[in-house]
Amino acid sequence: MSDVAEFTLNLQVLQVQGLGRIVQAEEYLCQAQWTVLKSTECPYATHSLLHRNLGLLYMAKENYEEARYHLANDIYFASCAFGTEDIRTSGGYFHLANIFYGLKKLDRADTLYTKVSEIWNKYLNNHYQVLSQARIQQIDLLGKRFETDTGLDEAQEAEAIRILTSIWNIRESTSDTAPQKTIFVLKTLVMLYHLMMNSSKAQEYAMRALDLAREQQLSDQEQNSIQDLLSLISAEDAHPVT
Template sequence: MNEIYPLAVPKGRKLKCEVCEAPAERVCGACTVTYYCGVAHQRADWASIHEKICQLLIPLRTTLPFYNSEEERKHGREQLLQRQKHLIELCYKVAQKYLFEGKHEESVPAALHSLRFRINVYGLNSVQLVPAYLLLSEASIGLGHIVQAEEYLSQAQWTVLKSTDCNNEIHSLLHRNLGLLYTAKENYEDARYHLANDIYFASCVYGSEDVRTSGAYFLMANVFFHQKKMDVADSMYTKVTDIWHTFLDQHIQNQLCARKKPADILAKELENDTGLDEPQEAEAVHILSTILEIREHTAKEKPEIIIKILKTVAMLHYLMMNLSKAHELAVKAYVLSKELPNKEDESQALRELLGLIASKNSVISKASKYFLNQGH
């Protein structure tokens, strides 16, 4: 982490902390355009997002250069706008990834940055602010700060209510967070209502069988699980597993087909190939690992159910290049598949997956030896 220094504030100039907006006493020594009320908030911001955007903030927070023409000035403003939009998306995805990983405290500074950049670009009343409010609400729920979560959700709801161009994706996100809030408050009836709306709006945007809709089914299943309505919860966990199994298996089948053709270049063999961005991968790991844990405790007499979720999680880890974890889960599923009465199809699919894992391990090993030799 870069050093931070006491701040000599110029007379008449009020500087605010990046995290809490209290009067600032310190400045980041690397960018010199970011201020903090003290060491604790500077360190929290650095760990969350500032390390990733430190140098990107300099052109946004320094005086624009002198332009010789209106055309140059327009171009400069467009560049500034594009930088701000890039930071909105970057901060949003970083905060989202932290939330899926259960790192609620770390997500807050990144979400605040996304909100502030949205305000700068779109204004205080824009519906574009809603996703950032919802991130902050979800982080607050995770931290047990229910009152704070309700305040962010109220801001989001009021903004949506005033908007004339709010799309189904925003409605889906809003209902999902309201569902999370009511689940945390153990008001399961209202939670189900909002999560049912989430499923509806997400299905309108992505389709009912899309992985981006699966999160809504998963949260609804959790509500029924908390209510000990296991039959309904079980059917919804099965739907989530089926959606992810279909999605991931398509990537696996593509790789199996590729193995029958001439070998691709080494870089292609080594790359991550989930078709997901980092927050989506973190969401997939969270959802599927949770379902696996539940299945291993509640479905011991139904090996076929456990095998499918084991295989699904194994495929995910394989495509994310977590090969040791993928191998561990695939072997576990393969051993269990021997207990099935009609076991050959499932066992064959797992043997193919294990073959892919072994092949990828071999390619990585050869690549490592090659680069080590090149180094000598």
């Protein structure tokens, strides 16, 4: 295994384990940074992963200027590797938003939280549409149903839950002035849990969205769209996968 490949694997492990041991993490990431910088074959995705972990490290150390620098590089390299609107790029936006939120730069944080929510919403809805079409074709051909899934691995599902739940918690504090933003995140969580086949969680978030829409007297169109989500969940629960 090459040095870069080994560091890529270890960076992924470090990202999962967290950055609780700051000194150890800093020493390791400095070595990783040197290895990546001197390599001529290092893929953009590895650069992104390195800078994201460095950004998280400096956030833990409360060195927000350095953290912003590395997260900006994370976003750049992730965009080169996957595109600016990819869920794998969204983590950089999310962590950068957290920095702005902590620094009370709320407009910048809001813009980035909105972008992250939209990226995940688009991914989940597009994935659901693909599954729905495949399911229709399979029912027509075989009389069976496809199993619903997210198209994500376990770590990505955990990241999606963590990111979207965090944004929802922040949105809740402003739900009186911007209820649509809160409902948008809730509807995204509904789709995520629905695709994960966790119908109880999907229904819970859908009901939260519906209650908020009614409380804030939002349009019939908005309330109906949430009702449609609830109907979708109920209908698919009534016809379990075979």
